[in-house]
Amino acid sequence: xxxxxxxLVQIPDSVAPETAEQLKREEKAFSQKLQREGKxxxxxxxxxxxxxxxxxxxxxxxELHTLLGGLPLFPYMKIxxxxxTQHPSAIAAD
Amino acid sequence: xxxxxxxLVQIPDSVAPETAEQLKREEKAFSQKLQREGKxxxxxxxxxxxxxxxxxxxxxxxELHTLLGGLPLFPYMKIxxxxxTQHPSAIAAD
Amino acid sequence: xxxxxxxLVQIPDSVAPETAEQLKREEKAFSQKLQREGKxxxxxxxxxxxxxxxxxxxxxxxELHTLLGGLPLFPYMKIxxxxxTQHPSAIAAD
Amino acid sequence: xxxxxxxLVQIPDSVAPETAEQLKREEKAFSQKLQREGKxxxxxxxxxxxxxxxxxxxxxxxELHTLLGGLPLFPYMKIxxxxxTQHPSAIAAD
Amino acid sequence: xxxxxxxLVQIPDSVAPETAEQLKREEKAFSQKLQREGKxxxxxxxxxxxxxxxxxxxxxxxELHTLLGGLPLFPYMKIxxxxxTQHPSAIAAD
Amino acid sequence: xxxxxxxLVQIPDSVAPETAEQLKREEKAFSQKLQREGKxxxxxxxxxxxxxxxxxxxxxxxELHTLLGGLPLFPYMKIxxxxxTQHPSAIAAD
Amino acid sequence: xxxxxxxLVQIPDSVAPETAEQLKREEKAFSQKLQREGKxxxxxxxxxxxxxxxxxxxxxxxELHTLLGGLPLFPYMKIxxxxxTQHPSAIAAD
Amino acid sequence: xxxxxxxLVQIPDSVAPETAEQLKREEKAFSQKLQREGKxxxxxxxxxxxxxxxxxxxxxxxELHTLLGGLPLFPYMKIxxxxxTQHPSAIAAD
Amino acid sequence: xxxxxxxLVQIPDSVAPETAEQLKREEKAFSQKLQREGKxxxxxxxxxxxxxxxxxxxxxxxELHTLLGGLPLFPYMKIxxxxxTQHPSAIAAD
Amino acid sequence: xxxxxxxLVQIPDSVAPETAEQLKREEKAFSQKLQREGKxxxxxxxxxxxxxxxxxxxxxxxELHTLLGGLPLFPYMKIxxxxxTQHPSAIAAD
Numbered sequence: 001x002x003x004x005x006x007x008l009v010q011i012p013d014s015v016a017p018e019t020a021e022q023l024k025r026e027e028k029a030f031s032q033k034l035q036r037e038g039k040x041x042x043x044x045x046x047x048x049x050x051x052x053x054x055x056x057x058x059x060x061x062x063e064l065h066t067l068l069g070g071l072p073l074f075p076y077m078k079i080x081x082x083x084x085t086q087h088p089s090a091i092a093a094d
Numbered sequence: 095x096x097x098x099x100x101x102l103v104q105i106p107d108s109v110a111p112e113t114a115e116q117l118k119r120e121e122k123a124f125s126q127k128l129q130r131e132g133k134x135x136x137x138x139x140x141x142x143x144x145x146x147x148x149x150x151x152x153x154x155x156x157e158l159h160t161l162l163g164g165l166p167l168f169p170y171m172k173i174x175x176x177x178x179t180q181h182p183s184a185i186a187a188d
Numbered sequence: 189x190x191x192x193x194x195x196l197v198q199i200p201d202s203v204a205p206e207t208a209e210q211l212k213r214e215e216k217a218f219s220q221k222l223q224r225e226g227k228x229x230x231x232x233x234x235x236x237x238x239x240x241x242x243x244x245x246x247x248x249x250x251e252l253h254t255l256l257g258g259l260p261l262f263p264y265m266k267i268x269x270x271x272x273t274q275h276p277s278a279i280a281a282d
Numbered sequence: 283x284x285x286x287x288x289x290l291v292q293i294p295d296s297v298a299p300e301t302a303e304q305l306k307r308e309e310k311a312f313s314q315k316l317q318r319e320g321k322x323x324x325x326x327x328x329x330x331x332x333x334x335x336x337x338x339x340x341x342x343x344x345e346l347h348t349l350l351g352g353l354p355l356f357p358y359m360k361i362x363x364x365x366x367t368q369h370p371s372a373i374a375a376d
Numbered sequence: 377x378x379x380x381x382x383x384l385v386q387i388p389d390s391v392a393p394e395t396a397e398q399l400k401r402e403e404k405a406f407s408q409k410l411q412r413e414g415k416x417x418x419x420x421x422x423x424x425x426x427x428x429x430x431x432x433x434x435x436x437x438x439e440l441h442t443l444l445g446g447l448p449l450f451p452y453m454k455i456x457x458x459x460x461t462q463h464p465s466a467i468a469a470d
Numbered sequence: 471x472x473x474x475x476x477x478l479v480q481i482p483d484s485v486a487p488e489t490a491e492q493l494k495r496e497e498k499a500f501s502q503k504l505q506r507e508g509k510x511x512x513x514x515x516x517x518x519x520x521x522x523x524x525x526x527x528x529x530x531x532x533e534l535h536t537l538l539g540g541l542p543l544f545p546y547m548k549i550x551x552x553x554x555t556q557h558p559s560a561i562a563a564d
Numbered sequence: 565x566x567x568x569x570x571x572l573v574q575i576p577d578s579v580a581p582e583t584a585e586q587l588k589r590e591e592k593a594f595s596q597k598l599q600r601e602g603k604x605x606x607x608x609x610x611x612x613x614x615x616x617x618x619x620x621x622x623x624x625x626x627e628l629h630t631l632l633g634g635l636p637l638f639p640y641m642k643i644x645x646x647x648x649t650q651h652p653s654a655i656a657a658d
Numbered sequence: 659x660x661x662x663x664x665x666l667v668q669i670p671d672s673v674a675p676e677t678a679e680q681l682k683r684e685e686k687a688f689s690q691k692l693q694r695e696g697k698x699x700x701x702x703x704x705x706x707x708x709x710x711x712x713x714x715x716x717x718x719x720x721e722l723h724t725l726l727g728g729l730p731l732f733p734y735m736k737i738x739x740x741x742x743t744q745h746p747s748a749i750a751a752d
Numbered sequence: 753x754x755x756x757x758x759x760l761v762q763i764p765d766s767v768a769p770e771t772a773e774q775l776k777r778e779e780k781a782f783s784q785k786l787q788r789e790g791k792x793x794x795x796x797x798x799x800x801x802x803x804x805x806x807x808x809x810x811x812x813x814x815e816l817h818t819l820l821g822g823l824p825l826f827p828y829m830k831i832x833x834x835x836x837t838q839h840p841s842a843i844a845a846d
Numbered sequence: 847x848x849x850x851x852x853x854l855v856q857i858p859d860s861v862a863p864e865t866a867e868q869l870k871r872e873e874k875a876f877s878q879k880l881q882r883e884g885k886x887x888x889x890x891x892x893x894x895x896x897x898x899x900x901x902x903x904x905x906x907x908x909e910l911h912t913l914l915g916g917l918p919l920f921p922y923m924k925i926x927x928x929x930x931t932q933h934p935s936a937i938a939a940d
Contacts (some may be wrong), residue, residue: 001095001248002138003271004147005330013860014295028183033186041134044096044178045909048144048851048925049182052181053098061189061271061329068330083191083269084138085253089122089309091129095907097929099800107202127809129781140251142193142267148834155847155929177849177907177927190326202392213359216371223373230324230337232284232366235441236455240369241286241448249312275334277313279283283437285459287518296483343377343459343517350518361518365379365457367441378514380523389578407559418512418525420472420554423629424569424643428557429474431512460514463522465501472623473647475706479691501657531565531647535705549706553567553645566702569712577766595747606700608660608742611817612757612831616664616745619700629671648702651710653689659813661835672859688759710847718902719835723893739835741755743817754890756899783935794888794901796848796930804933805850807888836890839898841877 002084003055003064008051011076026072034067055084095151096178102145106169120166128161151153181187189245190272191252196239199264214260222255243272283339284366286345290333293358308354316349337366377433378460384427387452394469402448408441431460471527472554473534480523481546496542504537525554565626566619566648567571575640590636598631619648659715659721660742666709669734684730692725714743753809755816756835760803763828778824786819807836849910854897857922872918880913901930907910927931 025064033038042055060066068079105114128134136149152158162173199208222228224249246252256267293302296331324337340346350361387396407427412415418431434440481490504510512525528534538549575584596605606619622628625655669678692698700713716722726737760827763772780843820831826845857866880886888901904910914925 003249004138011856012295029214031183032185035183040162043181043184044098045181045911047177047907048914048927053176053178061191061273064271065273065327065329073274081330082147083141083249083252084147085141085273086136087139089125089129090137091126097907106765107200128242132834134245142256142269150932154848155799155931159797159931164801175929177910177929179907179911192326202386219287219371220373223371231369231372232286233369233441235365235367235437236444236457241364241366255325270335271329272335273329275325277310277317278325279314285437294483343379343461345459346459347515347517351450363459363518364442365459367437380514404559408561411559411561419557419560420474421557421629423625424554424632425556426643429552429554458523458574460516460523461516463513463515465498465505466513467502467505473625478685482671531567531649535649535703536708544599550705553646553647555625555629563603565723568702570668577764578819584722592747596749599747599749603726607748608662609725609745609817611743612820614832617742618730637741642742648711649705650705653686655690655693668858675764697832718895719755723837723891724783726894739894741813741816741835743813746757756890780935784918784937787937794917796850799929799931805928805930816909829923832924834899835893836899837893840888841874841881842889843878843881 001059003058004082005054005056005064005068005086006051006080006082007054008049008078009049009073009076010078011073015076021043023072023076030072032068037061039067095114095153097150097152099148099150099158099162100145100174100176101148102112102143103170104144104172105167106109109170110134117166117170118162124164124166133161189247191240191244191246192270193252193256194239194268195242195243196237196266196271197261197264198238198266199261203264211264212262218258218260218276227251227255285340286339286364286366287336287346288333288362288364289336290331290360291355291358292332292360293294293355301345305354305358306353311352312352321345321349324355377435379432379434380458380460381430381432381440381444382427382456383430384425384437384454385425385452386454391452399448399452400420406446406448415439415443444447471529473526473528474552475524475526475538476521476550476552477524477548478519478548479543480520480548481543485546493542494547500540500542509533509537509557523553565623567620567622568646568648569620569628569632570615570644570646571618572613572642573640574614575637575638578617579640585642587636590632594636603627603631606640659717660712661716662716662740663712663714663722663726664709664740666707666736667731667734668736669731673734676682681730684685688725688728688730696723697725703745753811755808755810756834756836757806757808757816758832758834759806760801760830760831762802762829763824763825765827772785777823777827782824787796790824791819795835847905849902849904850930851900851902851910851914851926852926852928853898853900854895854924855919856896856924861922869918869922876916876918884886885913896927909931 008063011023013048015023018033031040031043035043039058040054041057044053046053056067058067064081068074071077105117109117109121111139125134125137129137133150133152135151138147139145140147150161152161158175162168165171199211203211219228219231223231227246228242229243229245233239234241244255244265246253246255252269255264259265293305295305299306309373313322313325317325321338321340322336323339325334326335328335336348338349346363349355387399390443391399407419411419415432415434416430417433420429421427422429426437432440432443434443444450447453481493485493485511499511501513505513505539507535509526509528510524511527514523515521528537534551537546541547576589579587588632595607599607602629603628605621605633608617609615610617615626618640620631622631628645632638673681677744682739689698693701697716698712698715700717702711703709704711714722714725716725722739729735735746763775767775773842783795791810792806793807793809796805797803798805808816808819810819816833820826823829831845857869861869877886881889885902885904886900886918889917890899891897892899902910902913904913910927916922917923
């Protein structure tokens with residue numbers, strides 16, 4: 001089941017730089033683990049912004065919230081979620 | 095070169111139903127041709143809306159505008175375009 | 189799997205009054221069938237508006253889109269969909 | 283009398299983490315007390331956000347404001363309130 | 377129980393002028409009946425707009441929706457409803 | 471001459487709690503003085519928000535600005551002002 | 565008493581061109597009469613738009629609404645009104 | 659050449675009160691100098707806000723930016739600029 | 753003197769197709785004349801939209817309004833105007 | 847390949863003034879290097895704002911993101927990107 005997830009990262013000044021770097025390393029590792037498991041099949045950088053557009057493939061809303069809430073940068077992100085479904089013109093199940 | 099394209103279709107009352115149906119058939123054929131050519135790798139339906147989220151893979155802004163402007167339903171769509179690029183956490187070139 | 193669905197109905201002048209009445213009757217029957225099946229457990233009127241707030245309980249995004257797209261008034265509604273999940277403070281699975 | 287209440291929690295940096303944790307525990311207890319009393323019949327988590335959608339069932343606007351104003355996290359929430367009423371298509375009084 | 381109700385009137389071209397005038401006369405009579413009954417204690421014109429700000433005093437959300445839905449111009453109005461309650465600084469119950 | 475004034479209070483963290491309490495006491499006294507003088511005939515709490523909807527009755531724009539600018543919490547409020555006038559359907563001069 | 569009034573003119577297709585021209589002539593005459601009377605001391609065109617920014621000098625909200633409601637193009641304008649007052653840095657009463 | 663300039667002042671907590679007072683005195687002197695030179699012919703206070711609506715009369719965009727950028731409070735203002743021109747209904751060149 | 757002008761074209765159904773085509777031909781000729789005269793140094797198509805971003809180089813606000821108001825498609829465009837000036841980092845006067 | 851890039855600079859209080867000055871010097875040098883290389887052909891100041899409108903000419907979305915992400919003030923800017931293409935009325939390839 002597919003969802004478009006848009007994430008905008010805004011780390012406040014009150015987070016120490018080394019903490020921020022550590023969070024980003026953990027975020028990357030977490031993201032890559034989910035990509036390898038097939039739950040996060042696409043992640044793109046939005047040009048000119050510290051933001052991404054992602055596609056998640058999960059079994060349920062619950063699983064999606066658990067994954068997003070577990071992101072190390074979750075407290076510093078604005079996230080919007082758009083449920084997607086198969087398009088009638090699509091030539092392949094996606 | 096990747097772009098997210100969001101399309102919202104709003105066919106006005108002044109278009110006769112049979113014309114609308116014909117345009118939709120042409121739109122589908124046009125979309126599927128571009129999908130087969132690899133220029134429109136993803137198209138998803140937004141749940142609850144006559145709208146889609148798509149990914150285009152084109153050589154240039156010019157090519158993207160030519161493709162979008164050629165859509166049979168182009169005069170009846172609100173389109174927004176977001177340039178994308180490789181995300182540093184992505185495990186595969188996409 | 190739960191979704192909040194907000195529907196705002198805007199039937200244009202070009203729909204004949206008797207057609208509009210027929211669509212509303214069909215909408216009501218369709219809605220009540222889904223309520224009886226447990227797929228549309230809540231529907232509330234928004235005070236002062238020709239709009240509703242609803243909760244849907246479906247197996248997937250696909251099923252939700254099929255249900256919403258099948259609403260007789262679907263062409264005349266603005267719909268927004270918000271995925272929901274269990275709240276950690278909830279005392280009952282809902 | 284039913285109201286949809288949407289709450290978005292934004293605890294600022296100036297609140298010490300242990301204070302925040304204490305407030306969240308009190309919030310949970312307060313919410314569950316109201317749920318048990320039937321005044322807060324539904325609370326759902328919005329996927330991907332530190333936010334909830336709730337339904338309150340109260341005797342008056344005054345009672346609703348007293349309950350919301352008494353939430354331990356009230357000073358750190360953006361709250362919107364939508365009055366609801368029975369929908370003519372609903373098969374049950376809700 | 378008090379509510380602020382903001383109404384913006386937009387009668388489309390498709391309504392014949394004499395029908396519009398008839399609706400306005402009925403609206404005025406309906407409004408004045410509710411004012412005399414004490415259910416619509418205040419109605420003010422917004423300067424420069426075909427709009428009003430009103431205060432309603434009703435027993436419930438249901439009653440408010442019944443009153444608003446019964447307005448002869450209801451199909452041609454954008455309405456927003458804000459629940460109000462006693463302000464702690466108010467010197468009189470209002 | 472009537473104005474609707476909407477005030478949203480946002481006291482920042484940098485104001486000490488005892489200062490905030492003192493300002494609120496002064497605000498209340500100032501508001502009640504204006505209410506007794508008939509210049510601030512209505513003040514209502516917006517349900518679920520640290521905000522009010524008020525009606526002011528003043529001789530001029532200048533007087534309104536002087537009153538609002540003199541509110542002890544003025545530096546911490548977002549204020550919007552809507553000029554009102556007699557509504558043609560009103561049964562009483564208000 | 566001064567007000568900034570912003571007017572955006574949108575004459576719909578359903579108004580016959582000769583009617584529109586007649587309304588514009590009447591609007592111009594009406595505006596110039598008010599300018600000569602000192603009630604409409606400034607009117608400027610917004611560059612690139614069929615819109616104006618105006619300053620009105622009137623005795624009350626009531627008078628302002630009567631003037632604006634009397635504009636021949638009033639039914640086809642979006643109007644916003646901002647109450648103004650003497651600025652403490654102004655070197656002249658304006 | 660005329661421009662409407664809207665300025666909203668937001669001095670942050672981090673500016674010491676005496677610094678803020680000094681800046682406001684300098685702002686007033688600077689404004690009055692420009693008013694006397696005829697470059698800032700109108701300045702009005704927006705009722706209920708720490709904001710003004712102004713008219714500037716300058717020789718070029720460059721001059722306007724130089725003047726605005728030179729305001730002592732410039733770093734703490736949100737400014738919007740609207741180019742104006744002679745209105746065809748105006749009875750005087752303004 | 754430079755201005756950024758953004759134009760979004762929305763030709764309504766009520767304009768006959770041959771009239772629309774004629775207007776577009778006149779628009780193109782008018783635009784190219786201004787480009788050759790140096791008054792409209794840049795015009796770019798916004799990808800995916802019937803819209804353009806343009807730079808105008810004119811002597812005054814008055815001239816800009818005269819040019820824009822003379823566009824054959826002016827009645828069918830939404831136009832926004834942003835005054836520009838030399839940037840301190842620019843290596844060339846532009 | 848052309849893009850319009852709009853940048854709004856907002857340096858927070860937490861950046862020391864000398865650091866801010868150093869970043870601005872580096873930003874200017876970086877910008878001028880890209881201008882000389884032809885990748886940043888236009889940069890204009892928006893009148894009345896600490897903001898610019900720029901045109902970038904790059905080989906790809908990737909290159910654009912690399913350039914923008916490398917701006918010394920990137921962490922303190924809100925950036926929006928609009929893909930452009932040749933306009934059919936343009937008299938010169940731009």
